[in-house]
Amino acid sequence: MSLNERLLTAGRCAAQVxxxxxxxxxxxxxxxxxDPIKLAEAADVALMFxxxxxxxxxxxxxxxxxxxxxxxxxxxxxxxxxxxxxxxxFLGHETTTDEExxxxxxAKPVEQEADxxxxxxxxxxLVLVNVMKRKRWGAVQLxxxxxxxxxxxxxxxxxxxxxxxxxxxxxxxWTDATRLANNKKAxxxxxxxxxxxxxxxxDNWKPDVWLLDEYDRDLILEPxxxxxxxxxxxxxxxxxxxxxxxxxxxxxFIVEPVSYDASVIKSPAPTRIGEVLPQRCIxxxxxxxISDVLPAAISLVQxxxxxxxxxxxxxxxxxxxxxxxxxxASKAEKxxxxxxxxxx
Amino acid sequence: MNASGTVDRQRQELAERLRExxxxxxxSQDETATALGISRTAVTLIESAGRxxxxxxxxxxxxxxxxxxxxxxxxxxxxxxxxQAFLARAxxxxxxxxxxxxxxxxxxxxxxxxxxxGE
Numbered sequence: 237m238s239l240n241e242r243l244l245t246a247g248r249c250a251a252q253v254x255x256x257x258x259x260x261x262x263x264x265x266x267x268x269x270x271d272p273i274k275l276a277e278a279a280d281v282a283l284m285f286x287x288x289x290x291x292x293x294x295x296x297x298x299x300x301x302x303x304x305x306x307x308x309x310x311x312x313x314x315x316x317x318x319x320x321x322x323x324x325x326f327l328g329h330e331t332t333t334d335e336e337x338x339x340x341x342x343a344k345p346v347e348q349e350a351d352x353x354x355x356x357x358x359x360x361x362l363v364l365v366n367v368m369k370r371k372r373w374g375a376v377q378l379x380x381x382x383x384x385x386x387x388x389x390x391x392x393x394x395x396x397x398x399x400x401x402x403x404x405x406x407x408x409x410w411t412d413a414t415r416l417a418n419n420k421k422a423x424x425x426x427x428x429x430x431x432x433x434x435x436x437x438x439d440n441w442k443p444d445v446w447l448l449d450e451y452d453r454d455l456i457l458e459p460x461x462x463x464x465x466x467x468x469x470x471x472x473x474x475x476x477x478x479x480x481x482x483x484x485x486x487x488x489f490i491v492e493p494v495s496y497d498a499s500v501i502k503s504p505a506p507t508r509i510g511e512v513l514p515q516r517c518i519x520x521x522x523x524x525x526i527s528d529v530l531p532a533a534i535s536l537v538q539x540x541x542x543x544x545x546x547x548x549x550x551x552x553x554x555x556x557x558x559x560x561x562x563x564x565a566s567k568a569e570k571x572x573x574x575x576x577x578x579x580x
Numbered sequence: 581m582n583a584s585g586t587v588d589r590q591r592q593e594l595a596e597r598l599r600e601x602x603x604x605x606x607x608s609q610d611e612t613a614t615a616l617g618i619s620r621t622a623v624t625l626i627e628s629a630g631r632x633x634x635x636x637x638x639x640x641x642x643x644x645x646x647x648x649x650x651x652x653x654x655x656x657x658x659x660x661x662x663x664q665a666f667l668a669r670a671x672x673x674x675x676x677x678x679x680x681x682x683x684x685x686x687x688x689x690x691x692x693x694x695x696x697x698g699e
Contacts, residue, residue, distance in 0.1 A: 282692065284685050285606075289675040296686055299693030304685045333674065333682065564606015565646075573605060576695055577615040577644045 239345055246349040249326050250356035253279075263366050266456040266555065269392035270358050272318040273566060276303055281325055283318075283566035293317040294333040295324035307561050310442060311460050312394035314561060316354055323353030338397065358393055359401030367391065371451050375407050381416055382426045386447055392458060395423040430466045434492055434518050448554055456531050456555045464492075464520045465534065469552055471515030476540045479517050482551070486535040488526050492518040521558075531557040588629075595629035597652050601645040602627075604684070615644050646692035657687065 237245070257275055276283050282300050285307035292309065296302045303321040305314055320337045323329075329346050338351050367390050368374070377383045388398035396417050403413035416422070427445040428435045443462035459465075469479050481489050494516055519534055526532050538550035565573065602612055609627075613620040616637060625631035633641070642649040651657045674682075 282689055284688065286604075286681050286685075288681050289678050291674065291678045291681070294682055294685070296682070296689055298686055298689040300689050300696065302685060302689045304681065333678075335673070562606055564604065570605065570607060570611070572696075573607070573644050573646065573692070574611055574615045577640050578617075580640065 239348070242345060242349055243352045246323065246327055246352040247356040250323070250353045251360065253322075253326060254357055254360060254362070259362065263363070266454055267458070267557075268363070268367050268370065268390040268455055269315075269458060270319075270360075270363055271392070271458075272315050272322055272358060275357070276318060276322050276325075277566055277568035279322070279325065281322070282569055284569070285314075285561060285563055285566070287563065290335050292334050292337055293321045295321040295329065295331060297325075297329075297331045301325055307563060310394060311444075311559065311561060312388060312392060312397065315358060315392045316394065316397055319354035319357045320350045322357070323350035327353060338400070355397075355401055355404055359391055359397065359404070361405050363391065364401065364405055364407070370455060378402055378407055379412060381419070381422050382429075382447075384416065385423050385426050388423075389444055389446055389459075390455075390457070431464065431518060432494070432516075434494060450552075452554050453552075456557050458557050458559050460559055460561065461521070461526075464518055465554070467517050467519070467536070467552060467554075468514040469517060469536065469538070471538065477538050477550075478540075479515055479536050479538050479552075481519070482535040482537045486533045488521055488532060489519055489534050490522050491536065492520060494518060526556075526558045528558045528560045531555045591632075592629045593655065594633065594653065595627050597655060598633075598641060598645075599627040601641070601647050601652065604688075605645055607644070612641075612644065616640055642691070643695045646688040646695070648687065648691055651687075 253275060254270065257270075257278065259270060262270075273283060280301075282302040284302065284304045286304065287308040288304075288306040291304075292306050292313065294304045296304065303318060303325070305317050305321070307314060309317070317334070317337060320334065321332075324332050324346070327346075327349055329350070332346065332350075334347070337347070337354070339347065341348070343351070367387060368378070371386075371390070373383060373387070378387065384398050384402065385395050387402075388395045391398060391401070393401065399408065399413050399417045402408040403410050408416070430445045430447055443464065444459065446457060446459060446463060446465045448465055448467040471477060471479060479491060481491050517536060519536075532555070534554045534556060536552040564570070602609070607615075609620050609623040613623045616623075618637075622631060626633055626637075638649060638652060641647075642652055645652075648657050
């Protein structure tokens with residue numbers, strides 16, 4: 237078989253795994269990304285997360301097949317590594333260690349097959365089109381790096397992988413994709429811009445910043461500990477209304493007081509009573525770790541602090557389901573260990 | 581060193597290996613307690629060498645953590661071949677800590693496969 241035929245086969249194999257996983261049901265529920273960790277668990281592959289020095293991951297074909305992942309990396313890379321190792325598994329490859337993935341045409345054929353599998357699994361046309369439809373993003377918007385960064389969060393892959401997936405699906409030309417991917421500082425700059433002066437308190441840029449709008453209302457977003465959400469909401473601030481978290485229905489989240497940086501944000505023109513101006517809300521989770529079992533709502537209400545309850549249409553809601561990446565075996569693997577000892 | 585000193589040291593080392601093995605798979609003391617049907621305090625005591633570990637418990641702990649009983653007892657594995665096999669494959673450029681992680685996961689897979697088969 238030629239390399240191209242092998243890559244086509246790898247892509248078809250991923251498409252099969254994807255359709256067997258009830259991806260359509262997941263998307264109908266509001267999820268936007270494919271979860272490679274769940275797919276590995278469903279395939280009965282032992283999954284282990286450990287901090288490692290140079291390795292991104294490894295596939296071990298032992299008495300039981302196993303995937304070892306460097307969890308000391310950004311979530312997007314953890315997912316892509318998991319999908320890549322899962323590719324080695326489904327394609328019947330031997331034990332492999334990966335210090336890098338996605339190294340293009342210079343990589344060994346089995347690595348290219350695993351890369352193709354990973355892209356076809358996590359960033360297929362199916363899930364890409366779903367996010368584009370839900371978020372009303374067309375090919376024109378997706379040339380904008382700030383939107384590509386937001387896309388990458390909803391696909392659960394890195395910013396760079398999102399760029400390549402757009403090229404693989406013919407949304408971006410390879411020339412544009414290469415130009416965008418060469419700007420290595422890109423995601424950090426967009427995160428900073430979204431947070432404004434509030435960003436200065438972040439001690440590192442590993443957490444992500446999600447820009448929410450009305451099209452995120454029906455979605456279930458999958459953030460990580462430390463991530464922040466930014467949403468611009470129409471505000472009657474001049475009349476004394478302020479957006480805040482509805483504590484009754486969204487425990488664990490707060491709206492951060494926005495500290496305006498005069499050098500960045502132009503001071504708004506004097507406001508008239510009754511004028512509607514957008515208020516930028518920056519939301520973060522207060523609990524160090526929010527439950528990863530049930531989706532948690534972020535619910536915002538607009539009110540005059542001294543008056544209290546408001547009409548229900550002055551509300552903004554989004555759903556989140558946190559992914560907790562911890563050292564050790566995956567959740568399913570741990571329950572398997574506990575259950576085989578329990579009651580013996 | 582007298583005989584009782586040696587026994588104390590061995591018990592201390594066993595306690596440390598048990599804690600380390602639990603942390604490797606990411607189980608909490610509570611989860612270990614549930615699996616063994618003992619109290620969490622008992623697990624804490626076991627991991628600080630404050631309580632003896634019964635042979636039956638040691639077998640269960642080995643199974644729970646995907647470890648070899650011999651390794652838990654002595655810190656040495658009977659089956660050194662997995663480590664050797666990785667080295668023999670001459671995966672160049674891997675750091676020793678990454679090599680250690682691979683060997684460890686390979687041991688884990690082999691031990692947990694045995695338990696899964698009911699050996």
